[in-house]
Amino acid sequence: MTSRHLTDYEHADAQVRAVYDDIKQTRQVDDVNNFWKCLAAHPATLERTWQSIKQTMAPGALDALTKELIYVAVSVTNNCPYCIASHTAAARRAGMTDEMFGELQAVIGMANETNRLANGYRVPLDEAFKQP
Amino acid sequence: MTSRHLTDYEHADAQVRAVYDDIKQTRQVDDVNNFWKCLAAHPATLERTWQSIKQTMAPGALDALTKELIYVAVSVTNNCPYCIASHTAAARRAGMTDEMFGELQAVIGMANETNRLANGYRVPLDEAFKQP
Amino acid sequence: MTSRHLTDYEHADAQVRAVYDDIKQTRQVDDVNNFWKCLAAHPATLERTWQSIKQTMAPGALDALTKELIYVAVSVTNNCPYCIASHTAAARRAGMTDEMFGELQAVIGMANETNRLANGYRVPLDEAFKQP
Amino acid sequence: MTSRHLTDYEHADAQVRAVYDDIKQTRQVDDVNNFWKCLAAHPATLERTWQSIKQTMAPGALDALTKELIYVAVSVTNNCPYCIASHTAAARRAGMTDEMFGELQAVIGMANETNRLANGYRVPLDEAFKQP
Amino acid sequence: MTSRHLTDYEHADAQVRAVYDDIKQTRQVDDVNNFWKCLAAHPATLERTWQSIKQTMAPGALDALTKELIYVAVSVTNNCPYCIASHTAAARRAGMTDEMFGELQAVIGMANETNRLANGYRVPLDEAFKQP
Amino acid sequence: MTSRHLTDYEHADAQVRAVYDDIKQTRQVDDVNNFWKCLAAHPATLERTWQSIKQTMAPGALDALTKELIYVAVSVTNNCPYCIASHTAAARRAGMTDEMFGELQAVIGMANETNRLANGYRVPLDEAFKQP
Numbered sequence: 001m002t003s004r005h006l007t008d009y010e011h012a013d014a015q016v017r018a019v020y021d022d023i024k025q026t027r028q029v030d031d032v033n034n035f036w037k038c039l040a041a042h043p044a045t046l047e048r049t050w051q052s053i054k055q056t057m058a059p060g061a062l063d064a065l066t067k068e069l070i071y072v073a074v075s076v077t078n079n080c081p082y083c084i085a086s087h088t089a090a091a092r093r094a095g096m097t098d099e100m101f102g103e104l105q106a107v108i109g110m111a112n113e114t115n116r117l118a119n120g121y122r123v124p125l126d127e128a129f130k131q132p
Numbered sequence: 133m134t135s136r137h138l139t140d141y142e143h144a145d146a147q148v149r150a151v152y153d154d155i156k157q158t159r160q161v162d163d164v165n166n167f168w169k170c171l172a173a174h175p176a177t178l179e180r181t182w183q184s185i186k187q188t189m190a191p192g193a194l195d196a197l198t199k200e201l202i203y204v205a206v207s208v209t210n211n212c213p214y215c216i217a218s219h220t221a222a223a224r225r226a227g228m229t230d231e232m233f234g235e236l237q238a239v240i241g242m243a244n245e246t247n248r249l250a251n252g253y254r255v256p257l258d259e260a261f262k263q264p
Numbered sequence: 265m266t267s268r269h270l271t272d273y274e275h276a277d278a279q280v281r282a283v284y285d286d287i288k289q290t291r292q293v294d295d296v297n298n299f300w301k302c303l304a305a306h307p308a309t310l311e312r313t314w315q316s317i318k319q320t321m322a323p324g325a326l327d328a329l330t331k332e333l334i335y336v337a338v339s340v341t342n343n344c345p346y347c348i349a350s351h352t353a354a355a356r357r358a359g360m361t362d363e364m365f366g367e368l369q370a371v372i373g374m375a376n377e378t379n380r381l382a383n384g385y386r387v388p389l390d391e392a393f394k395q396p
Numbered sequence: 397m398t399s400r401h402l403t404d405y406e407h408a409d410a411q412v413r414a415v416y417d418d419i420k421q422t423r424q425v426d427d428v429n430n431f432w433k434c435l436a437a438h439p440a441t442l443e444r445t446w447q448s449i450k451q452t453m454a455p456g457a458l459d460a461l462t463k464e465l466i467y468v469a470v471s472v473t474n475n476c477p478y479c480i481a482s483h484t485a486a487a488r489r490a491g492m493t494d495e496m497f498g499e500l501q502a503v504i505g506m507a508n509e510t511n512r513l514a515n516g517y518r519v520p521l522d523e524a525f526k527q528p
Numbered sequence: 529m530t531s532r533h534l535t536d537y538e539h540a541d542a543q544v545r546a547v548y549d550d551i552k553q554t555r556q557v558d559d560v561n562n563f564w565k566c567l568a569a570h571p572a573t574l575e576r577t578w579q580s581i582k583q584t585m586a587p588g589a590l591d592a593l594t595k596e597l598i599y600v601a602v603s604v605t606n607n608c609p610y611c612i613a614s615h616t617a618a619a620r621r622a623g624m625t626d627e628m629f630g631e632l633q634a635v636i637g638m639a640n641e642t643n644r645l646a647n648g649y650r651v652p653l654d655e656a657f658k659q660p
Numbered sequence: 661m662t663s664r665h666l667t668d669y670e671h672a673d674a675q676v677r678a679v680y681d682d683i684k685q686t687r688q689v690d691d692v693n694n695f696w697k698c699l700a701a702h703p704a705t706l707e708r709t710w711q712s713i714k715q716t717m718a719p720g721a722l723d724a725l726t727k728e729l730i731y732v733a734v735s736v737t738n739n740c741p742y743c744i745a746s747h748t749a750a751a752r753r754a755g756m757t758d759e760m761f762g763e764l765q766a767v768i769g770m771a772n773e774t775n776r777l778a779n780g781y782r783v784p785l786d787e788a789f790k791q792p
Contacts, residue, residue, distance in 0.1 A: 006256075034256055038254075042366025042370065045373075049245070056238045057242075062235045069194070069198065074205050074209050074243035074247065076776050076779045076780040079343055083243070083246060100193040102570025105776075107189070108776050108780055109774070110203075110773065111203045112772040114185070115206065115210045115212040116765075117171065118215050119212060122170075123170045126166050129217040173761075173762060174765065174766065176583065176762075208380050208384040216383060230437065233438075235438070238438065241441075242377065244379070245374065251343050252336070252348065254352075299519050305629075306629075306630025306634065308634070309513070312712055316708055320506045324495070326499045333462065334504065338507035339511055344511035349526075353524070367452075370452045371452055372470055378431070378445065378479060379470065379476035381431075385431075387478050389430070389478060393481035393482055395650065475738065477647075500648075501644075504645075506641065509638065509641035511607075515604045515607045516612065516632075516636055516637070518612060518616075561786050562783050562785070563783050569781070577777065584769075585767070589762075590763045590764065603771060605734050608778055610789075611775050639743070641712075642695070643734065645695075645705070646695060646742040649698040651698045652694055653694070656749070657749055
């Protein structure tokens with residue numbers, strides 16, 4: 001088995017199928033993404049990761065679109081090609097327009113620029129930002 | 133001059149003062165943060181960075197709070213202590229509640245986890261995510 | 265010469281050949297990987313890097329498999345596709361099973377998640393972790 | 397409440413106390429670290445993160461020490477000061493000697509160097525590392 | 529429109545064409561790179577980014593070649609394949625020889641190694657490096 | 661011994677002293693930095709790292725100042741506070757002026773911004789940048 005063996009539904013055991021079924025029902029999709037088919041190689045990680053994602057990405061104080069924008073921001077900053085592709089698609093499904101996409105990238109870019117300016121200039125923390 | 137010399141308003145020249153004045157008026161604050169006082173060491177960078185931030189962070193298709201949440205997500209992922217502190221404060225001013233803060237961190241954490249699972253398993257891109 | 269010219273054994277000079285021979289003998293392989301064939305463009309870097317890798321990866325207080333697992337953890341965190349591929353293969357040769365691979369990725373994922381939770385919550389260092 | 401409010405046991409509600417109790421029993425310690433006291437601000441994240449850590453770090457195909465070494469490698473690569481401090485301490489408790497610590501850092505350093513050499517030289521993937 | 533729609537000159541509006549024209553004239557090239565054709569999806573970002581790049585990369589206290597070497601160093605450290613490719617090409621156009629390229633990669637590699645050794649050993653800052 | 665025990669010259673053994681002496685003579689300084697005093701905990705890493713730094717940072721096709729600027733660029737991008745502090749100081753000793761420092765930070769900032777724009781827009785590689 002290579003490190004990226006994909007486990008399809010028909011070859012999955014009962015534990016993996018239960019997770020796939022929950023993903024498909026929760027997201028209203030016909031099949032799960034390759035990400036989950038790879039994780040199926042270690043069922044405990046598949047199940048734990050799905051439960052964490054399901055809980056974390058459910059609408060709460062932040063709506064689903066905002067959460068996807070945050071997800072894209074992290075994935076772009078880490079340069080994870082798979083996650084950029086899959087969560088940009090998820091953000092579009094959640095309602096991201098072209099204009100929102102453009103502003104999202106602009107903010108991500110500026111944050112990465114000023115993060116390095118703050119580091120490089122070794123900016124001392126303002127008193128107002130210190131915590132007791 | 134050390135790399136983190138702070139230029140106060142009273143010691144700033146006209147170009148730097150003009151930027152400081154614009155920051156204070158735009159943000160309705162009495163003084164600018166240390167970040168800007170450090171950048172003043174290179175006035176061209178001070179002016180360019182402020183103009184970029186002003187344009188990028190203005191409410192548009194995304195509101196001010198959403199933009200600050202994205203900014204925090206990038207800063208946490210890059211581990212820039214100054215930016216985490218200053219933009220967490222900015223997000224709170226823009227309306228971030230404790231519950232939103234908790235969900236924000238949860239999404240940032242999960243995105244960082246799954247970014248690495250996608251990398252580590254070398255997940256192949258789904259056909260649906262490929263672009264022409 | 266492009267930045268990724270590959271220097272094959274037959275076109276290598278004596279200094280490069282000596283390194284290639286040492287790699288092949290140390291690792292008991294018929295040919296060196298593309299990584300070394302690229303570094304051959306700058307023989308001083310080729311020789312220094314190989315000597316460092318040879319010294320660092322030799323079994324010592326940590327065995328060869330543990331060292332490869334650490335190498336994969338760094339490469340996944342940095343998202344270096346070449347290094348993930350080559351050191352995952354090296355870890356398998358050193359004895360990594362599918363179950364170990366699954367646990368390795370799970371730990372890498374959790375560490376990346378909690379690193380960001382620690383950053384984002386700005387967790388103050390416990391007294392017990394401070395050093396004199 | 398600041399972003400790094402620490403919730404002590406005596407001020408914690410029942411859900412948080414249950415997690416604290418489980419951490420203390422599992423790790424055989426008298427009190428939980430600041431990391432958990434910060435996460436208590438968002439009980440769902442506290443509980444989910446602890447359950448994930450408990451499952452992931454339990455000895456399995458990889459022993460507890462190996463898992464802590466991997467955790468340190470990720471934390472050093474991400475430069476998370478809190479995580480470096482706490483997991484270096486955890487690794488020592490799990491049996492890491494001074495010699496192991498020295499070799500761990502040497503491998504982390506070399507992996508970070510060669511990750512960038514592979515990136516910078518744009519090394520093409522060897523046929524042997526490609527996956528079907 | 530996908531996230532990486534490329535806007536060619538003939539389909540660009542007046543604002544985008546003005547930027548393209550300035551890039552072509554400044555760099556003395558016949559066409560702009562895909563990077564700019566992607567950014568054209570959000571004209572404000574296209575214009576702001578080009579103005580920033582034009583100002584920042586112009587020869588000043590540092591010459592054009594030195595600036596490109598710094599750009600490559602950042603891009604390799606972030607592992608941005610597009611930026612590594614395009615700025616390595618730009619550095620070569622600015623005069624980078626094979627020997628310079630080899631030394632550049634060697635310094636990038638060593639810096640990444642020692643960054644992690646400094647983190648992992650938690651090296652305390654020397655008095656001489658502290659700032660008032 | 662804690663992870664950041666500093667080995668002073670008087671308590672160092674012959675192998676460590678030989679490295680310290682070579683650093684002091686090469687750099688014409690009275691004492692070595694804390695970085696080397698930490699690495700002395702693992703003499704093989706101390707010696708190997710110093711030899712690599714000595715070889716890599718010696719003036720060659722790139723002069724000493726250019727190499728230090730590259731070192732700062734990597735350290736800022738990785739956010740390694742110790743390395744930013746020590747190599748900014750080294751760059752100043754090698755001749756970096758305030759104006760050069762300002763331009764260096766500006767380039768580092770812009771490179772970090774455009775790295776993320778390239779990632780986020782998933783810019784396809786231009787034919788001209790592809791390698792055979």
